[in-house]
Amino acid sequence: MAKWDNMLSMLWMLRSGKKLTAAQIADSLEISVRTVYRYIDALCASGVPVVAESGHDGGVRILESFKETPLFFNTVELKALVDAFKFAQGAGYPYTEELESALKKVESGLHEEQRHELTRQTSGLDVIAPVLPPSVVPLLRDLEQAEKDGRTVRIAYRKANVEQAEEREVDPHGLAYDRNLWYAVAFCHRSQAVRTFRVDRITRLEQTEAYFEKPERFSASAYFRDQSEQGRESDGPLIVIRIEGEPDTLNAVCGHWHLRHYLQERTDREARFLLDIPTMDKYLPMYMLTFGTAIRILEPLELKHRIQEMAHGIAKHYEADSNH
Template structure:
């Protein structure tokens, strides 16, 4: 174990026991007694209130007020953190390996009863993200996250749209946002001289620079992305707002379909609003909607209404022969 792990183990033992000698600590942790002395000194230097009593019944102990303070997470907190880690990993969290190490360390400092209880809660809890980000963007996500923290300009090669030419540009990253199964970097684009959103999976190459920028005060990347949904991310196919009205059961079923679940923006009892790429309005979208018959009604856009009428007319003509 690392030095930090061993020091935490000593704290754990002292918290669980009223008093322990250096030899008892050394035997429990399978280390030399001199190593225990060094770790005790390091803990004291860092401010941990360890009391050393000499004599026949001597040993090391923690001050009572420190002993009563929670040293680690309780069972419910551990369970919640491990469950949250599953969600983060499925979303393509850029520090997945570090997250796994943290979860492993979390489990290491639990007793057998707690460990068994956690495992029972893990068996029936799984997360499946149907549109998980590609694994090859992890390095880009890490670099962008670090550049947001350090306020350093990045130079990237970005692919606009579907199979369009790649374009070089410099950006000042303001924040990363995970939305509808995709990662977006909100940044000031030097080429456009404006704040833009870029899909991270469209970045072909990314290189740091020594240039430092000043991040706008109180800027929210999340608010910017949601506020500008009608203006598609740079290089993206145009997003069209679709408003559909229907009964509760039909709308629930529609919002659960793979195509619409990722595009849902707003939902009420009888109305749902989606933002869907323009080219899908002529292909997949109308055919999915036709399967709901008269249980739903397209309120907008008109081009989708017209496309539904066109397809329905062709079906009527075909089956009337």
């Protein structure tokens, strides 16, 4: 363990209020007693009133006047904070500037040795950010503020494959980040139902004078899960679906917006799902066909046979074309 991590651990041990001997601290941290006394000197130099008393009832303690311990992080915790900032920045998190400012405050309190170690620990990880329209960040802030205030907003929303944006009023209930995209979950006044809106397809947003009351304990992620459940064709019976393939291909299958909710088990080369038969019959043959020979259906036989029939039908279709 690094020097500053050991010092931090010792500080938290002493904060318990118990008087500990140097030998007890050394045993706990697996360091020498001599090193414990060096750490005591370093903590005192940093302004922490550590006292080492000799004698039968002696020991190491922190003076009661030291009520508030400064905020310290060990090396791995600091690395986690920096890495989390990289992921947030890559996702288009709307408060990355504030997060960066907070991180700089933390880093400003580090010793030079800690800064050097932090740079070394975090230099090997980068997050390649998806390309997001520059309007997404202010839209996310405005949508979140509208959700907090309970304020209805008017948006111009452009659906997929539609050039003209449509205007509608919505009550934002929450935001969700899914598969490199931001979504607003909101009650749509036009459809009189809760809907999801891709934030990058919102071309304009403005506040209205209307207010709404958000449902208690609303969760955007729970809404997504519920929508997936409702997409099932039937409540049963359920059937096991086993798919074999390369890891990258299985990642795509398991990450499908609908299938991922029914994933039961995953290994490097195989994925196991539990799904109702009507949904399997309606959606999976065509979807699995798109992966060609990159995957293999291990079970059930019904799904394998259906894909074989579809592939044979496609082959016959193009055989007829080649005869002309």
